Amino acid sequence: xxxxxxxxxxxxxxxxxxxxxxxxxxxxxxxxxxxxxxxxxxxxxxxxxxxxxxxxxxxxxxxxxxxxxxxxxxxxxxxxxxxxxxxxxxxxxxxxxxxxxxxxxxxxxxxxxxxxxxxxxxxxxxxxxxxxxxxxxxxxxxxxxxxxxxxxxxxxxxxxxxxxxxxxxxxxxxxxxxxxxxxxxxxxxxxxxxxxxxxxxxxxxxxxxxxxxxxxxxxxxxxxxxxxxxxxxxxxxxxxxxxxxxxxxxxxxxxxxxxxxxxxxxxxxxxxxxxxxxxxxxxxxxxxxxxxxxxxxxxxxxxxxxxxxxxxxxxxxxxxxxxxxxxxxxxxxxxxxxxxxxxxxxxxxxxxxxxxxxxxxxxxxxxxxxxxxxxxxxxxxxxxxxxxxxxxxxxxxxxxx
Amino acid sequence: xxxxxxxxxxxxxxxxxxxxxxxxxxxxxxxxxxxxxxxxxxxxxxxxxxxxxxxxxxxxxxxxxxxxxxxxxxxxxxxxxxxxxxxxxxxxxxxxxxxxxxxxxxxxxxxxxxxxxxxxxxxxxxxxxxxxxxxxxxxxxxxxxxxxxxxxxxxxxxxxxxxxxxxxxxxxxxxxxxxxxxxxxxxxxxxxxxxxxxxxxxxxxxxxxxxxxxxxxxxxxxxxxxxxxxxxxxxxxxxxxxxxxxxxxxxxxxxxxxxxxxxxxxxxxxxxxxxxxxxxxxxxxxxxxxxxxxxxxxxxxxxxxxxxxxxxxxxxxxxxxxxxxxxxxxxxxxxxxxxxxxxxxxxxxxxxxxxxxxxxxxxxxxxxxxxxxxxxxxxxxxxxxxxxxxxxxxxxxxxxx
Numbered sequence: 001x002x003x004x005x006x007x008x009x010x011x012x013x014x015x016x017x018x019x020x021x022x023x024x025x026x027x028x029x030x031x032x033x034x035x036x037x038x039x040x041x042x043x044x045x046x047x048x049x050x051x052x053x054x055x056x057x058x059x060x061x062x063x064x065x066x067x068x069x070x071x072x073x074x075x076x077x078x079x080x081x082x083x084x085x086x087x088x089x090x091x092x093x094x095x096x097x098x099x100x101x102x103x104x105x106x107x108x109x110x111x112x113x114x115x116x117x118x119x120x121x122x123x124x125x126x127x128x129x130x131x132x133x134x135x136x137x138x139x140x141x142x143x144x145x146x147x148x149x150x151x152x153x154x155x156x157x158x159x160x161x162x163x164x165x166x167x168x169x170x171x172x173x174x175x176x177x178x179x180x181x182x183x184x185x186x187x188x189x190x191x192x193x194x195x196x197x198x199x200x201x202x203x204x205x206x207x208x209x210x211x212x213x214x215x216x217x218x219x220x221x222x223x224x225x226x227x228x229x230x231x232x233x234x235x236x237x238x239x240x241x242x243x244x245x246x247x248x249x250x251x252x253x254x255x256x257x258x259x260x261x262x263x264x265x266x267x268x269x270x271x272x273x274x275x276x277x278x279x280x281x282x283x284x285x286x287x288x289x290x291x292x293x294x295x296x297x298x299x300x301x302x303x304x305x306x307x308x309x310x311x312x313x314x315x316x317x318x319x320x321x322x323x324x325x326x327x328x329x330x331x332x333x334x335x336x337x338x339x340x341x342x343x344x345x346x347x348x349x350x351x352x353x354x355x356x357x358x359x360x361x362x363x364x365x366x367x368x369x370x371x372x373x374x375x376x377x378x379x380x381x382x383x384x385x386x387x388x389x390x391x392x393x394x395x396x397x398x399x400x401x
Numbered sequence: 402x403x404x405x406x407x408x409x410x411x412x413x414x415x416x417x418x419x420x421x422x423x424x425x426x427x428x429x430x431x432x433x434x435x436x437x438x439x440x441x442x443x444x445x446x447x448x449x450x451x452x453x454x455x456x457x458x459x460x461x462x463x464x465x466x467x468x469x470x471x472x473x474x475x476x477x478x479x480x481x482x483x484x485x486x487x488x489x490x491x492x493x494x495x496x497x498x499x500x501x502x503x504x505x506x507x508x509x510x511x512x513x514x515x516x517x518x519x520x521x522x523x524x525x526x527x528x529x530x531x532x533x534x535x536x537x538x539x540x541x542x543x544x545x546x547x548x549x550x551x552x553x554x555x556x557x558x559x560x561x562x563x564x565x566x567x568x569x570x571x572x573x574x575x576x577x578x579x580x581x582x583x584x585x586x587x588x589x590x591x592x593x594x595x596x597x598x599x600x601x602x603x604x605x606x607x608x609x610x611x612x613x614x615x616x617x618x619x620x621x622x623x624x625x626x627x628x629x630x631x632x633x634x635x636x637x638x639x640x641x642x643x644x645x646x647x648x649x650x651x652x653x654x655x656x657x658x659x660x661x662x663x664x665x666x667x668x669x670x671x672x673x674x675x676x677x678x679x680x681x682x683x684x685x686x687x688x689x690x691x692x693x694x695x696x697x698x699x700x701x702x703x704x705x706x707x708x709x710x711x712x713x714x715x716x717x718x719x720x721x722x723x724x725x726x727x728x729x730x731x732x733x734x735x736x737x738x739x740x741x742x743x744x745x746x747x748x749x750x751x752x753x754x755x756x757x758x759x760x761x762x763x764x765x766x767x768x769x770x771x772x773x774x775x776x777x778x779x780x781x782x783x784x785x786x787x788x789x790x791x792x793x794x795x796x797x798x799x800x801x802x
Binding site: 078109112113116117120121124125128131132151152153154160162163164165167168169171172173174175176177178179180183186187190191193194197198199327333381382384385 | 479510513514517518521522525526529532533552553554555561563564565566568569570572573574575576577578579580581584587588591592594595598599600728734782783785786
């Protein structure tokens with residue numbers, strides 16, 4: 001199958017491109033390297049020393065004799081994107097090419113506007129390019145479980161049957177996203193649903209949980225294939241950040257009570273879910289939603305598991321409850337369905353002691369690369385202007401007193 | 402009360418500004434005249450000869466001795482908008498400043514992207530400006546009944562109580578918008594709801610039906626105060642367009658079967674609804690939704706009423722069922738609640754024979770200004786590129802054959 005991976009240089013996109021290539025699909029990557037430039041902006045870097053995309057692709061070819069084509073450009077540039085879609089003629093477009101951090105979108109107005117325009121216009125461009133140049137192509141779009149928020153009822157996969165005043169209908173599940181980033185994904189979902197209806201586009205919206213881990217069967221084939229591992233408060237996902245904090249014996253930063261419950265999955269399941277979605281496309285005009293996660297945990301449960309794993313490795317990590325910088329329920333009902341990907345054949349990698357140990361060990365191996373000034377939350381949802389650089393300087397000054 | 406009317410030069414904004422000014426509120430208008438420039442782009446003009454904003458404002462002062470301040474600029478320019486909010490210090494911001502035509506948003510990719518970016522970023526800027534410079538200010542935002550689509554259950558006002566698997570919650574009513582424009586309003590609603598939650602902003606989202614009429618108590622005080630009356634297929638709302646078609650004995654253009662049922666209201670009720678929303682603000686942090694319409698009609702019912710009104714005036718109008726250029730249900734269940742504005746005191750102007758006669762008479766009076774090439778639908782939802790100018794030329798050429 002010809003598969004175009006938008007955002008194929010990123011944390012989920014890179015291992016997905018490798019996984020699909022290893023299975024003998026014709027894979028091409030589109031990336032503008034914006035994710036790398038946000039690291040420059042934030043003064044952050046991945047814990048693992050990732051290589052440039054050309055180095056990565058050369059290593060992949062050396063190790064597997066398979067080649068992955070790359071197109072460097074921004075999907076907001078329609079002339080570029082439509083040219084790629086028309087030239088590569090994909091059967092599936094996997095769309096990871098969005099700004100994916102909630103705190104980044106909450107820094108200030110400029111970052112909020114950027115996140116929404118970047119994500120919404122990028123996805124609109126993808127929809128128009130498919131309609132105009134590859135109408136039979138399947139759009140596999142990364143959404144987020146955060147689109148649903150934390151309603152007091154069970155979360156279904158995209159749609160819910162509602163009975164009301166003696167009538168009933170199956171309607172889109174109500175959305176209560178918790179950041180300008182999560183909002184952008186809700187906007188995308190509505191836009192994609194509409195384009196499926198009017199143009200007969202086929203699309204799968206993958207409402208993904210929080211991803212953890214960094215290694216897949218493919219990334220471990222060569223040091224040059226190593227994947228990102230973000231631990232900063234802006235781009236680091238909770239479990240990965242806790243592992244790095246444990247590795248340097250920094251308190252694990254739980255926001256508020258830590259009763260915030262979310263769906264989580266191993267990055268090895270991310271790449272398999274994308275494969276399953278591609279192999280089983282919806283019909284023309286169908287807008288399909290899968291909840292892509294394998295287990296639910298509260299943030300405090302995760303922190304506790306990492307603390308114990310650290311202890312097994314001789315590390316003395318404690319849990320620190322910080323005032324929650326986000327506006328969210330710190331304790332709530334949460335029960336989200338996630339059967340559709342299992343029905344297609346997903347065999348989940350559940351969170352185990354051995355995986356936790358291996359994650360903490362990766363963090364220990366690279367601990368000389370950790371910048372501790374990036375660990376504490378500096379983006380407060382209640383402020384409309386968060387000056388990350390000012391906050392950092394203030395902390396340093398206070399510590400010097 | 403100090404009230405800032407964004408988009409105060411437009412079809413709904415202008416009579417709203419006058420109405421609020423007559424009631425002795427301190428009113429200021431913000432406008433960039435983009436609505437007038439879209440007329441230039443489409444080669445269209447309002448049936449009624451509207452004046453420039455300075456002429457309008459001078460006439461208002463001459464007739465009523467009341468003055469309305471104006472700020473000319475684009476709300477996408479945050480420096481401009483935040484300066485106005487900070488200088489004028491409004492207690493309420495009434496936000497009409499959006500691209501409001503579904504067909505305009507469906508012309509092509511460029512118009513779709515423009516409509517969504519313009520509306521979403523404009524509203525984000527308004528939210529940030531309120532948060533940063535006037536946090537107690539009440540945002541009165543124009544949404545649309547089209548956000549809901551046509552579900553097979555009763556439409557509530559913004560929220561619905563859902564019982565599911567033995568639990569229940571009150572959640573945002575599921576949205577199924579039918580154009581890139583309607584989608585932009587759904588995006589706005591989600592963004593506003595979130596900002597109320599995180600920043601304690603108070604907001605009223607007015608899901609307005611299709612507005613008809615052009616005259617209010619204030620616009621008829623002087624010829625220079627005349628309001629827009631759009632009849633072209635892109636910006637003309639259904640009933641107004643039918644009246645113009647009847648006036649020139651052009652077939653009334655019903656799309657498909659005409660069973661499309663929507664909520665409608667008289668423009669005199671629009672201005673009163675805005676007043677009621679301003680006078681009864683929500684509490685800090687509250688996101689309130691009112692369905693702003695007074696009666697439901699199917700498009701065919703409206704066309705039939707206009708046909709009969711034309712007949713009373715000696716005009717021979719027929720109804721023409723065109724292939725529906727939109728992707729929508731042509732027959733469907735529709736029952737939308739609209740009690741909240743009535744509870745605040747709205748006394749609706751229901752659609753009467755005398756009003757229909759007066760609307761057709763206005764159209765007759767200005768019929769020499771009608772450009773018939775603008776009446777037939779040229780924007781097809783099923784196409785991703787609609788070339789309005791090409792279509793027009795083709796029609797002319799065909800007619801010449």
